[in-house]
Amino acid sequence: MAHTITELEGGVTAPRGFRAAGLHCGIKANGKHDLALVVSDTAASAAAVFTTNQAQAAPVLVSKAHLAASHGQARAVVSNSGCANACTGPQGMADAAEMAALTATALGVAPHDVLVASTGVIGVNLKMPALRGGIPRAVAALSPGGGADAAVAIMTTDPFPKSAAVEVATQAGTFRVGGMTKGSGMIEPRMATMLGYLTTDAAVDPVRLRKVLVDACRFTFNAITVDGEPSTNDCVFALANGASGVTIDDATEAALFEGFRAVAKTLALGIVRGGEGATKLVAITASGAASDADAWMAARAIANSLLVKTAIHGADPNWGRLVAAAGRSGARFVLDGARVRIGELVLFEHGRPFDDRAPQAAAYLGGTDLDIEVDLGAGGPFTATVWTCDLSKMYVQINAEYRT
Numbered sequence: 001m002a003h004t005i006t007e008l009e010g011g012v013t014a015p016r017g018f019r020a021a022g023l024h025c026g027i028k029a030n031g032k033h034d035l036a037l038v039v040s041d042t043a044a045s046a047a048a049v050f051t052t053n054q055a056q057a058a059p060v061l062v063s064k065a066h067l068a069a070s071h072g073q074a075r076a077v078v079s080n081s082g083c084a085n086a087c088t089g090p091q092g093m094a095d096a097a098e099m100a101a102l103t104a105t106a107l108g109v110a111p112h113d114v115l116v117a118s119t120g121v122i123g124v125n126l127k128m129p130a131l132r133g134g135i136p137r138a139v140a141a142l143s144p145g146g147g148a149d150a151a152v153a154i155m156t157t158d159p160f161p162k163s164a165a166v167e168v169a170t171q172a173g174t175f176r177v178g179g180m181t182k183g184s185g186m187i188e189p190r191m192a193t194m195l196g197y198l199t200t201d202a203a204v205d206p207v208r209l210r211k212v213l214v215d216a217c218r219f220t221f222n223a224i225t226v227d228g229e230p231s232t233n234d235c236v237f238a239l240a241n242g243a244s245g246v247t248i249d250d251a252t253e254a255a256l257f258e259g260f261r262a263v264a265k266t267l268a269l270g271i272v273r274g275g276e277g278a279t280k281l282v283a284i285t286a287s288g289a290a291s292d293a294d295a296w297m298a299a300r301a302i303a304n305s306l307l308v309k310t311a312i313h314g315a316d317p318n319w320g321r322l323v324a325a326a327g328r329s330g331a332r333f334v335l336d337g338a339r340v341r342i343g344e345l346v347l348f349e350h351g352r353p354f355d356d357r358a359p360q361a362a363a364y365l366g367g368t369d370l371d372i373e374v375d376l377g378a379g380g381p382f383t384a385t386v387w388t389c390d391l392s393k394m395y396v397q398i399n400a401e402y403r404t
Helices: 058-070 089-107 128-141 147-153 206-218 253-273 292-304 306-313 319-327 355-365 393-400
Strands: 003-007 018-023 035-050 073-081 114-119 162-170 173-182 195-200 235-240 281-289 339-342 345-349 369-375 382-389
Touching: 003 253, 018 128, 018 147, 035 058, 035 128, 035 147, 035 195, 035 206, 058 073, 058 089, 058 114, 058 235, 073 089, 073 128, 073 235, 089 114, 089 128, 114 235, 147 162, 147 173, 162 253, 173 253, 195 253, 206 235, 206 253, 253 281, 253 382, 281 292, 292 306, 292 319, 292 369, 292 382, 306 319, 319 339, 319 345, 319 369, 339 355, 345 355
Parallel strands: 073 114, 195 235, 281 369
Antiparallel strands: 003 162, 018 035, 035 073, 035 235, 162 173, 173 195, 281 382, 339 345, 339 369
């Protein structure tokens, strides 16, 4: 079924029937927003993708349990920044459950209808008195225009908030998809991102919603890296409340996927562009791969290479680092058939370097939006793109001083 996608303002509350709020409740000492709430006015199908890290934070475990108990239904997601509530033992589990219960009471819904997310420093207990006072205030502040405040309230080291929304027109009707995310460091999700939220006013059953979410994440949140570090708290939530009157079925599933993918890609690229200390957004494409798995393996290895990332930061067209990263990635790699392209310039092909093009390549690498491709030379049709950023002195400084 044909469909068209148009960008919208409004972020996570652009779809009908969603409200949000963001405010300072006292978790962050600097007075910045640290509590976010996203609510559907009616019962919504819910799905999520969580971190593959085995050191999973309390809010991840509580949200998993609530999705199981509700059979894929939710009314709200409550989130705090400034404290990850990770590696905090039984007290952390009790605190995450209380966050949900406090929100549920204020909204008049069941606790398992509330999902929970936290982000910040690992190994620190939540300031529950701040949340006990802040959650009722957040509920009172809920509004269709509250998405911008909520996007700010989930930030930690992020240099800017990240929101996006689209309207999807199909023959069956028009629906909207909105979203917000946070993330700047400790980013290579391998599932989703630090914290991500997608909303839609289409009606979608929970099984289909999760399928579409997983598929969309594969090409967006799962295709980014800042530093190769999957977090303890990574999660992406999706809520679908049906307020548009459009029901997603086999004929319209592709339209929902494209809507999710469009919003998630904007958000995911915002994470990389705002990576800790980042000055460049870099698309790394591995082509000519013998399999889909090889394409992703090689692209991810190149994107995570510290030598590649530092060369890009210094605008050094060191194609040898790209070849070396691809060759040790575990993917099938044939040197005699390989090719390296930086921008439009081929610097290495079929065993031959073109170092006379290095000055032009260096000038290109001085830009802020870069495109690099490595053909693995395996002769296959498979390709994958992973977005990364450069590695600067600022990244080291931010993370050397994170707790101090």
